[in-house]
Each structure stands twice: as structure tokens, then as C-alpha cells.
Amino acid sequence: MKWKTTAATAAFALFAFAGSAYADGELNIFNWGDYTSPEMIKKFEDTYKVKVTITDYDSNDTALSKVRAGGHGFDIVVPSANYVQIWVKEGLLLEARPDQMENFKNVDERWVNVPWDPGRHYTVPWQWGVTGIGVNTKVYGGDINTSAIFLDPPKELVGKINVAPEMNDVLFATIKYLGGDWCTDDKELLKKVRDKLVEAKPKWLAMDYSVTEKLPAGDYSAVYYWNGAIMRSRIKNPDIKFGYPKEGFPFFMDSVAILKDAKNVDNAKLFMNFIMDPENAAMISAFAKYANGIKGSKAFMPADMKDAPELVVPPELEKAGQFLTPCSPEVQQLYTRIWTDVQK
Amino acid sequence: MAKRPFDIQAQPGFGFMALLTFFALYLPIAALVAYSFNAADSLSRWDGVSLRWFISAWHNSAVQDASIRSLVLAVSAAALSTIAATMAALATTRTRPYPGLTFKYAFINQPLMVPEIVTGVALLIVFSRIKVWTGYSGLGYLIAAHTAFCIPFAYLPIRARLESMDLTLERAAADLYATPWKAFRFVTLPLLRPAIIAGFMLAFVISLDDVVITEFVKSGGQDTLPTYMLGQLRRETSPEINAIATVFLALSVVLVTTFYFVNRRKP
Amino acid sequence: MANAEEIARAADARDIRDRWLLSAPALVIILLAATGPLFVMLAYSFMLKGDYGDVQFGTFSLDGWTSVLFQRDIFDDTLGLADAHLSIFWRSISLSFYTTVLTLLFGFPTAYFIATRPPKTREVWVFLVTIPFWTNLLIRTFAMQQVIRNEGLVNTALMALGIIKQPLQIMNTDAAILLGMIYIYLPLMVLPIYASMEKLDFRLVEAGYDLYAGRWQVLRRIIFPLIKPGVIAGSILVFIPSLGAYVIPRVLGGGKNMMLGNLIELQFGAGRNWPLGAAISITLMVLVMIALLFYVRNASGSEGAHG
Numbered sequence: 021m022k023w024k025t026t027a028a029t030a031a032f033a034l035f036a037f038a039g040s041a042y043a044d045g046e047l048n049i050f051n052w053g054d055y056t057s058p059e060m061i062k063k064f065e066d067t068y069k070v071k072v073t074i075t076d077y078d079s080n081d082t083a084l085s086k087v088r089a090g091g092h093g094f095d096i097v098v099p100s101a102n103y104v105q106i107w108v109k110e111g112l113l114l115e116a117r118p119d120q121m122e123n124f125k126n127v128d129e130r131w132v133n134v135p136w137d138p139g140r141h142y143t144v145p146w147q148w149g150v151t152g153i154g155v156n157t158k159v160y161g162g163d164i165n166t167s168a169i170f171l172d173p174p175k176e177l178v179g180k181i182n183v184a185p186e187m188n189d190v191l192f193a194t195i196k197y198l199g200g201d202w203c204t205d206d207k208e209l210l211k212k213v214r215d216k217l218v219e220a221k222p223k224w225l226a227m228d229y230s231v232t233e234k235l236p237a238g239d240y241s242a243v244y245y246w247n248g249a250i251m252r253s254r255i256k257n258p259d260i261k262f263g264y265p266k267e268g269f270p271f272f273m274d275s276v277a278i279l280k281d282a283k284n285v286d287n288a289k290l291f292m293n294f295i296m297d298p299e300n301a302a303m304i305s306a307f308a309k310y311a312n313g314i315k316g317s318k319a320f321m322p323a324d325m326k327d328a329p330e331l332v333v334p335p336e337l338e339k340a341g342q343f344l345t346p347c348s349p350e351v352q353q354l355y356t357r358i359w360t361d362v363q364k
Numbered sequence: 365m366a367k368r369p370f371d372i373q374a375q376p377g378f379g380f381m382a383l384l385t386f387f388a389l390y391l392p393i394a395a396l397v398a399y400s401f402n403a404a405d406s407l408s409r410w411d412g413v414s415l416r417w418f419i420s421a422w423h424n425s426a427v428q429d430a431s432i433r434s435l436v437l438a439v440s441a442a443a444l445s446t447i448a449a450t451m452a453a454l455a456t457t458r459t460r461p462y463p464g465l466t467f468k469y470a471f472i473n474q475p476l477m478v479p480e481i482v483t484g485v486a487l488l489i490v491f492s493r494i495k496v497w498t499g500y501s502g503l504g505y506l507i508a509a510h511t512a513f514c515i516p517f518a519y520l521p522i523r524a525r526l527e528s529m530d531l532t533l534e535r536a537a538a539d540l541y542a543t544p545w546k547a548f549r550f551v552t553l554p555l556l557r558p559a560i561i562a563g564f565m566l567a568f569v570i571s572l573d574d575v576v577i578t579e580f581v582k583s584g585g586q587d588t589l590p591t592y593m594l595g596q597l598r599r600e601t602s603p604e605i606n607a608i609a610t611v612f613l614a615l616s617v618v619l620v621t622t623f624y625f626v627n628r629r630k631p
Numbered sequence: 632m633a634n635a636e637e638i639a640r641a642a643d644a645r646d647i648r649d650r651w652l653l654s655a656p657a658l659v660i661i662l663l664a665a666t667g668p669l670f671v672m673l674a675y676s677f678m679l680k681g682d683y684g685d686v687q688f689g690t691f692s693l694d695g696w697t698s699v700l701f702q703r704d705i706f707d708d709t710l711g712l713a714d715a716h717l718s719i720f721w722r723s724i725s726l727s728f729y730t731t732v733l734t735l736l737f738g739f740p741t742a743y744f745i746a747t748r749p750p751k752t753r754e755v756w757v758f759l760v761t762i763p764f765w766t767n768l769l770i771r772t773f774a775m776q777q778v779i780r781n782e783g784l785v786n787t788a789l790m791a792l793g794i795i796k797q798p799l800q801i802m803n804t805d806a807a808i809l810l811g812m813i814y815i816y817l818p819l820m821v822l823p824i825y826a827s828m829e830k831l832d833f834r835l836v837e838a839g840y841d842l843y844a845g846r847w848q849v850l851r852r853i854i855f856p857l858i859k860p861g862v863i864a865g866s867i868l869v870f871i872p873s874l875g876a877y878v879i880p881r882v883l884g885g886g887k888n889m890m891l892g893n894l895i896e897l898q899f900g901a902g903r904n905w906p907l908g909a910a911i912s913i914t915l916m917v918l919v920m921i922a923l924l925f926y927v928r929n930a931s932g933s934e935g936a937h938g
Contacts, residue, residue: 048584053595073429073585076595081901085684089488091495093583110683179800185886185901211706226803226885230597237406239781239802256406357705360902361715372837373747375740375846382744385737389763389817392774395784399777448657455653462647468654475665479875479919481892482912485899486668489675489909512664515657573767576877576892580899590769597773597882606777609770620765624758 045070047287050087050094052274053078053229054249055147057307064294070287078229079186087112087279095282096291098146101273102188102346104136114278116289118144123296131273131313136346143275144292145313147248147304150333150341151189151270153263154231154250159241164263165337167197170244171220178223180241182234185227187359188344189270190217193244196268196340203347210358217362227363235260246272248309251330262330264337270344273313393613400606417607427608430592434572437503437588441510442518442567448511449518449563450556454548457526475513483513484580491581501583509581510571517570518563521627525559558626565623569616669916676909684903695906699914716894716911723891724918726805727873730812731820731866737813738820738865743854745821746828757825764818772882775811776802779883803885811879816872820865827861828854860930867926871919891915 045068049056053076061072075094077083080103086092088110099107107113118124119132119140131145155164160176168174170181171194183190192202194216200209225240231249234240236257243250247262254260276295278288294300301312302320311331318326325331333341347355403414421427449472456468475483487509495501533555537547575590582591589612596605676695678686702713745756763771778784779801786798801807831854839849855862877892884890889897891911898908 046585050584073426073587075584075587079901081903085900085903088681088684089492090685091492091501091583093495093501093585095584106683182885207706214705221887224887225800226887228803228886233406233602237780237782238798354705356903360904361702361705363897363902372840373833375743375850378740378743381737381740385741385817385821386759388737388814389760391784392771392778392814393763393766395777396770396774444660448660452654452657455650459646459650462643462650464647464651468658471661471666472654472657474661477919477923478665478669479872479877479892479915481875481877481895482669482672482916483665485895485908485912486672487664488899489905490668490671508660508664512661515661519657569765573769575767575769590767593769593773594878594882597769597776605773609767609773612767612770616766617762620762624761 045284045287047072047096047284047291048094049074049096049098049291050077050083050092051096051098052076054232055098055274055308057303059307060295060300060303063300063303064291067294068287068290070284070290081187084110090281092279093283094279095284095288096276097279098274098276099143100186100188100344101134101136101275102344104143104275104277105346106352107277108137108142112280113142114280114282114285115141116278116285116292117141118292118296121289121293121296123293126296126298126301126314126316128313128315134273137275143277144296146274146276146295147308147310147312148271148273149310150247150264150330151184151186151193151244151272152247152250152330153265154235154243154245154253154260155263156235156238156241156257156259157261158259164261165266166263167193167244167265167267167269169242169263169265170224171197171216173220173223173242177242179225181224182226182228182231182240182243182245183224184243184245185229185363187355189272190244190362191355191359192270192342192344193265193268197265202268202270202342203345203351205351205354210354214358214361217358221362232256246310247330251309251328254330255324264333264340266337266340268340268342271341272344396606397610397613399603400610402603402606404603406603417603418611421604421607421611424604426587426592427589427604430587430589433503433586434588434590437506437510438568438571440507441514441571442564444507444511445514445567446518446522446560446564449515449567450522450560452515453519453522453526454552457523458529458531472519473516476516480513480574480576483509484577487577488580495583503586505581505583506578506586506588509577510574513574513577514567514570518567521559521562521566522556525556529555562623562627565619565626569619569623572616672909673913676906676913678906680904680906682903684899684905686905692906695904695910698904698907699910719889719891719894722805722888723874723876726809726812726890727870727876729809730816730873731870733809733813734817734820734869735862735866738817739824739862742821742824742828742861745825746831757822760818760821760825764822768815769878769882771815772811772879775814776882779807779810802883803887805884805888807883808876808880808888808890811883812873812876815879816869819868819872823864823868824858824861827858827864831857863926863929867922871922874918874922875915 047070049072051074056074061074064070065072077086080100083097083099084103084106087094087097124140127140127145132140134140137143153164153167153169155169159180160174162174169177170183173181191213194213195202195204195209198209198212198216200206200213204210231240231243231245232252235243235250235253250260250262254262276292278285278292282288295304296314298314298316299320301314301317305312305317305325306322309325309330400417401413401415402410403416404411452468452472456465459465491505495505533551534547537551542550573590575594578588579591579594582588587595589608593605593608675686677691677693678688679690679692679694681687698713699716700713701710703710745753745760748756780786781798781800781802785801789795790798801810835853835857836849839853844852875892876890877896880888880890880893884893895908895911895915898904898911902908
């Protein structure tokens with residue numbers, strides 16, 4: 021009968037342990053995969069004695085759909101600029117008033133009065149960057165400052181391309197590539213956009229997320245992806261080069277917001293304030309290699325980020341860059357349908 | 365050993381195919397285990413033998429949490445499903461056919477017939493609404509979902525054992541004026557114990573393995589080890605994943621071996 | 632007489648009632664957390680989709696069902712066949728079919744090999760098949776990925792041997808999914824065939840040879856008919872989970888080569904079209920039921936069909 025006592029004790033200990041893991045404060049973050057600095061989270065946990073869990077998503081649509089379903093259990097979400105208004109209108113976000121928080125003074129003026137959240141009543145800047153081209157120059161030596169890399173791929177790259185599975189970034193590059201403007205509702209042009217994407221997609225290998233591992237390892241030879249991840253790839257494999265499509269490339273910013281049905285609102289607010297501290301913001305950037313919107317964080321950043329080719333846009337291509345602003349709901353709906361056609 | 369002149373059992377090439385199959389079954393697993401001892405930072409290089417990824421996985425708090433959650437979930441679901449399955453097995457065996465018996469068989473085995481992805485999204489639809497209504501989004505949903513799909517697995521060995529069991533002992537107990545409960549407690553249950561243990565272990569392994577249904581039912585911060593790994597696989601896969609997988613693998617092998625011996629011990 | 636009968640009937644009724652009570656926990660749990668939600672999903676498939684996921688509760692629409700097979704063109708509003716969906720249906724069915732055939736091709740000799748070992752070692756071989764079967768599916772899929780990726784075992788070996796210069800692109804193709812499914816589901820083919828082969832009476836085989844049958848004839852005319860139930864059971868056990876595969880194409884297919892399971896997930900995630908997702912789920916279930924019916928038809932009358 022002794023084993024029964026042992027088993028009962030073990031089971032009890034297990035459940036007690038499981039319980040204790042959630043006893044203190046908690047914070048559930050719902051963020052893009054491979055985007056959150058573990059060191060920064062560790063520091064936050066140690067400072068506030070809060071247990072943080074991070075769950076990943078792979079696109080704005082996935083995050084929105086999951087939270088919209090309800091009962092998700094998350095406190096914080098990090099939507100991209102052009103999605104923030106949808107979240108607000110759907111009544112999913114808490115008006116947390118980060119603009120009244122202590123560390124808000126550190127936010128760069130450029131990122132305060134933004135169209136998706138004027139005056140920052142809901143969100144604080146997380147990271148921002150560029151969507152561009154990453155190519156393994158050993159496989160392809162031609163011009164990489166063009167969206168043709170993934171829309172009309174050279175034969176060396178056919179079947180070796182990975183494209184970010186994010187609607188707005190892909191549609192932006194394609195519309196620009198075909199000579200249109202972002203947020204256009206010109207059906208003639210949009211039809212060409214769809215047809216171009218449907219035609220290009222079979223030449224891609226994947227629409228996936230493991231770029232920082234698979235691009236340097238040679239599983240992908242080219243990507244249309246975010247600059248930070250491509251920089252991380254280049255650090256592992258110097259043959260990787262970053263290109264800014266001259267036809268047009270998007271800037272994006274992801275912002276931290278608190279969900280309306282969050283269970284740990286106080287901790288979530290602590291977190292918002294925490295990431296507006298320059299030193300902490302620098303930790304976020306040092307991990308994911310994207311710029312943040314916090315003044316004074318550069319002083320804490322690793323040296324390799326100051327003049328990285330992935331972060332400094334060459335002057336002759338600067339004009340091609342444009343911020344991904346939200347489009348009108350009708351246009352957005354049209355784009356979603358095109359995207360659905362492409363994804364299938 | 366003398367070779368027989370003509371082996372009636374031999375079929376040309378079959379031995380080769382079989383050995384090839386076994387080789388193919390074990391090659392990927394062996395590669396996975398080998399790579400978990402790789403000292404390199406990347407999956408694509410070999411830098412010598414090291415335990416560093418095991419150590420780093422051990423210290424990863426997300427892995428710790430997910431492992432504990434997986435165990436709590438598997439123990440709870442296995443215990444609940446074994447109890448429910450034992451009762452159901454007692455109710456559906458050793459009887460003349462009665463109205464509803466076939467229905468019960470079909471119903472208990474129903475979770476086996478439906479693809480996991482379908483059950484997963486169906487549960488997503490229903491549970492997310494219940495979560496909003498009740499405001500409760502704890503581990504209970506996962507326990508309920510796991511218990512449901514574990515029941516047919518726990519039911520299988522228990523029912524088989526009951527059907528092959530001798531009725532005379534229970535009759536003897538009844539003749540000696542034992543109450544039905546006492547007859548069950550002191551006669552049936554001890555005889556049934558190996559099957560119950562087998563059922564529990566089957567359910568435990570099934571719950572521990574599940575990734576699809578868990579992925580759709582879990583709320584924020586409720587990753588189990590398999591869903592944690594699935595999340596990791598999509599992105600930068602550090603060799604840490606190999607280490608976790610190797611430990612998981614070792615655990616499965618131990619469980620299966622134990623199950624195998626428990627089941628083989630014929631009374 | 633009548634009295635005794637009445638007592639017996641009452642006892643019977645009580646027995647049946649007790650048996651329902653006893654099975655109630657299992658039935659209720661399965662109803663709440665497995666079967667019941669399927670009916671809710673059926674209802675959802677007939678509602679209008681919400682703009683950002685979910686459905687518009689209480690509405691009625693056939694959109695979910697029509698868009699399984701048809702799509703309205705964004706630009707000229709014409710209704711055409713949904714090629715994308717059809718190709719995913721086709722990929723699911725054909726890959727599952729190939730998986731079944733190829734696992735049979737390897738599984739049959741393996742089962743035969745095990746069944747013809749001496750009883751002592753036979754158990755060891757069976758055990759060796761069982762271990763991968765009980766190993767976590769995700770881990771085995773991941774292991775497969777390690778083998779077939781560009782810098783993986785196969786490509787490194789082939790390149791070291793000088794057979795190829797460029798790594799073979801297997802990952803993220805249909806071939807990767809196929810290899811993964813064969814690898815994962817092979818034990819499900821071997822075990823039932825072995826189970827029916829274990830009972831095979833080799834005196835019948837001997838009789839065949841005595842009547843001057845060749846090896847192929849013995850295999851085809853004697854062995855195969857006798858183990859047919861095992862082959863059918865194995866094929867069904869492989870075909871059905873292949874049809875609903877989700878993890879394998881997700882990990883090995885690179886998010887582009889979808890199967891039905893992934894198409895369903897897409898509708899509940901980024902696609903934000905729950906009614907369509909529900910309708911595809913039910914279609915998948917119907918396909919599974921058809922396969923099961925086929926099995927019951929073919930296995931009825933032959934022993935060992937249950938199991």
C-alpha cells in the first residue's frame with residue numbers, strides 16, 4: 021500500500037505546484053511569434069513579480085479572429101497600425117490612456133499623433149520597420165531592390181521564395197509594383213493585382229514564419245519579409261542581403277494595446293509603462309532587430325544596429341517608402357477578398 | 365541450424381522490405397535524438413556532443429509551465445475518463461442486448477470517428493461562447509475535452525477484460541449474501557485492475573500527445589508541451605526543441621514499455 | 632406464473648435503468664465535449680459570417696455551403712467553381728490514397744515478415760512497430776522535417792556522396808506531406824495486417840505448394856484472401872486520419888500546400904469565415920463516413936471486423 025501514499029503525495033504535489041505557478045500576478049501577452057525579447061520579459065517579471073506568458077500569432081487576421089471569438093484569456097495584443105482602428109471599432113480594446121502614463125514622455129513625437137490612434141489613447145509603440153526583400157546572394161546575384169524578386173522571380177529563385185503571410189504588406193508591394201497607389205479602389209488595377217499574385221504564388225515555396233532559421237540555413241533563398249528578421253538572418257549568414265523595392269515598400273508599426281476583457285488590467289498597464297522606458301525598449305529592439313518609437317533607446321542598443329543596412333534606408337530609395345495607413349472599410353473589404361483568393 | 369531446402373513461409377524481397385521499413389521508422393527518431401546532443405547553435409551544423417540544449421530547455425520557464433500543465437491535464441483527463449469508462453463498461457457488458465446498447469457503443473466510440481480538426485473547431489465555437497457567458501476560462505475546458513476523447517481509449521481494454529471475465533466468482537459472492545457493491549469492490553474490481561491500469565495509461569498517453577484539439581480549445585497562457593512545440597516549429601526552431609522532443613520521446617517509450625508489460629501479464 | 636414474469640420484467644427494467652445511470656457520466660461528457668458541439672457547428676454552417684470572425688447569430692444563409700464549391704468573382708460578380716477549394720479537396724483525397732497504397736506496399740511485407748518470425752522474437756518486432764505508433768505525432772513529424780530539409784540528413788548524405796550537387800527541395804512540397812504521412816501512419820497499416828496474419832494457417836500455404844502453385848500464386852490466391860480483413864482494416868485506419876491530417880501538412884507543407892484540415896483552420900483564423908469552415912468540416916466528416924461505410928460493407932461477414 022506504500023506506493024499508493026507515494027502516488028497520492030506526488031499527485032498532490034504536482035497539483036499544488038501547478039496552482040502555485042499562477043498564484044502571483046499574471047500577464048498574458050498575445051503577440052507575433054519570435055517578436056518578444058525574453059530578457060525584457062524576465063526583467064519585467066522580476067521587477068513586478070508578475071508571471072508573463074506569451075502566445076504567438078502569425079497574422080493580424082488570426083489575432084483578430086481569435087480574440088473576436090471570445091474567451092481568449094489574453095490581456096495584451098500587438099496589432100499593426102492599419103488594424104488598430106478595426107480593433108477599436110469592434111470594441112475589443114480598453115481605453116487605457118497610456119498618454120497619461122509616467123513614461124509616455126519618452127515616446128518620440130513622430131509616433132504620438134498617429135492616424136490610427138490620435139494622441140495615443142489606446143496603444144503604445146512596440147516596434148516599427150520595413151517590409152523588404154532578403155536574398156541569398158550566393159544563389160542570385162542580380163538587382164534585389166525590386167518586388168520582382170517575389171512577383172516575377174528570376175529562375176534561380178523560383179521555388180525557393182518565402183513570402184510573409186500578411187495581407188497588407190503583400191498587397192502594398194503588389195499594388196505599387198503594378199503602378200497603383202495604396203488604398204486604391206481602381207477595380208481594373210486590383211484585378212491585375214489579384215491575377216499577378218495568383219500567378220506568382222506557385223513560384224513561392226512557402227508563406228511561413230521560420231525565416232530567421234530557414235533563410236540563413238538555405239531552406240529559403242529569397243524572402244519578402246520584415247527587415248529585423250532579415251537582419252538576424254544576415255548576422256548568421258553574411259551572404260544574405262537586404263533590398264528595398266524601388267517600386268514601393270511599406271513601413272509598418274505594431275502597437276501594444278490592452279484588451280477590453282483583460283483579466284490583469286493593472287499588470288497590463290504596468291507593462292505598457294515599462295516598455296516606454298528607453299532601456300527596456302532597447303532590449304526589445306536588440307532581440308528582434310527592429311526600431312522602436314522611444315527616444316533615448318539608441319544609447320542602450322547594440323552597436324550593430326546603428327548602421328545596419330536593414331535599418332538605414334539608402335537616400336535614393338527613401339522616396340519609395342510609405343507608411344501603411346488604414347484604408348476605408350470598403351477598400352479594406354475588397355483587399356480582404358483579394359487576399360482570400362490568393363490564400364486558397 | 366540447417367537450412368531447410370524449401371521454406372514455405374519465404375517470399376522473395378519481403379525480408380528486405382521489412383528491414384527497410386524498420387530502418388525508415390527509426391532513422392528520423394534517431395536523427396532527432398542525435399541532434400538534441402548537438403552543441404551548435406543551429407540545426408544545420410554539428411559541433412560535437414553537449415547537453416547544453418537539455419539544460420537550456422530545463423531552465424526555460426515556458427517549457428516548465430507547459431510540461432506541468434501537460435501532466436496535470438493528462439493525469440486529470442486519464443483519471444476522469446478511466447472512471448467514466450469503467451462505469452460505462454460495466455453497464456454495457458455481460459448483459460443480454462437491451463434497448464440503447466448499440467447506441468451506447470456507437471456513442472462512446474464516436475470521438476474516434478471524427479477527425480480531430482473537426483472536433484477542435486467545433487469545440488472552439490462552443491467553448492468560446494461558454495467562456496464569454498460564464499467568464500471562466502480556466503483549465504476545465506481542456507480537461508473536459510481531453511476526458512471526452514480519452515474515454516473510448518480507456519473503455520477499450522476494460523470492456524475487453526470484462527467480456528472475457530468469469531462470472532462464477534461474482535455469483536459465488538452473491539450466493540454468500542454479498543451486496544452488489546461489496547461483490548464489485550472485493551471481487552470484480554480486483555480482477556479488473558490490470559485492465560483499468562491499462563486503460564488509464566492509454567488515456568494518459570493519448571491526452572499527453574494531443575495537439576490539435578488542445579490548440580483550438582486553449583485560452584491565453586494555456587500552452588501544453590505539444591502546442592508549445594507546434595508554436596515553436598513555425599519559427600526559429602532552436603535545437604532546444606530537439607532536446608524537449610527527446611525527453612518527451614523517452615517518456616513515451618517508458619510509458620509504452622510499462623503498458624506493454626502490464627498488459628502482457630496474463631492472470 | 633404471471634406474477635413471476637412481472638417480477639422478472641421489473642427486475643429487468645431496474646437493471647436497464649441502472650445500466651443507463653452507470654453509463655451516464657461517459658455519455659454526458661462525450662455529449663458535452665465531443666458530439667454536441669458538432670451539431671452546433673452544423674447550425675453555424677447555415678448562418679451569415681461575421682465581419683471579423685464568428686457568425687451573425689440567428690441569421691440563415693446558404694453562403695457557407697455554396698462557397699465550399701463555388702466562389703463569386705470579386706470583380707465581375709459571376710459565380711464560378713472554387714478552383715482553390717477543389718484543388719485542396721483533390722490534394723487531400725489523392726495524397727490520402729497514395730499514402731494508403733504506399734503504406735500497404737511497405738506494411739504488408741513487414742507484417743508478413745513479423746508473422747513468420749519465431750514466436751519469441753515476434754513480440755520484439757511487434758513492439759518495435761508499436762513504439763513509433765505511440766510516440767507523439769508532432770515529434771515524429773518534426774523528426775521527419777529534420778531528415779528531409781535542405782540541410783537535413785538525406786540531402787547532406789546525398790551531397791556528401793556526390794550524387795547531387797544542389798539539395799533536393801522536398802520540404803514544403805506535396806512530396807514532403809506524402810512522406811510524412813507514410814512515415815506517421817505506417818504502424819497503423821502493419822498492426823492490423825499482422826493481427827490477421829498471425830492467425831494464418833500455413834498448412835494451407837503448404838497445400839498450395841503441394842498443388843504446384845508458385846510463390847506469387849500462393850501469395851495472391853491463398854495468403855491475400857485470408858488476410859483481406861486485416862488489409863481493409865489497415866487501409867481504413869490509414870486513409871481516415873490522412874484525410875483529416877492537419878499537423879503534418881502544417882509542419883511539412885510550409886503553409887502553402889494546404890490539406891482540408893488546414894483549409895478549415897484558415898477559415899476559423901485568418902480567413903474569418905466560420906460558416907464556410909463549418910461547412911468544410913462537415914463535408915470532411917461525410918467523406919470519413921463514406922470511407923467507414925465502405926469498410927463496414929467490405930468487412931461484414933468476415934471475422935475480426937471490429938477492433
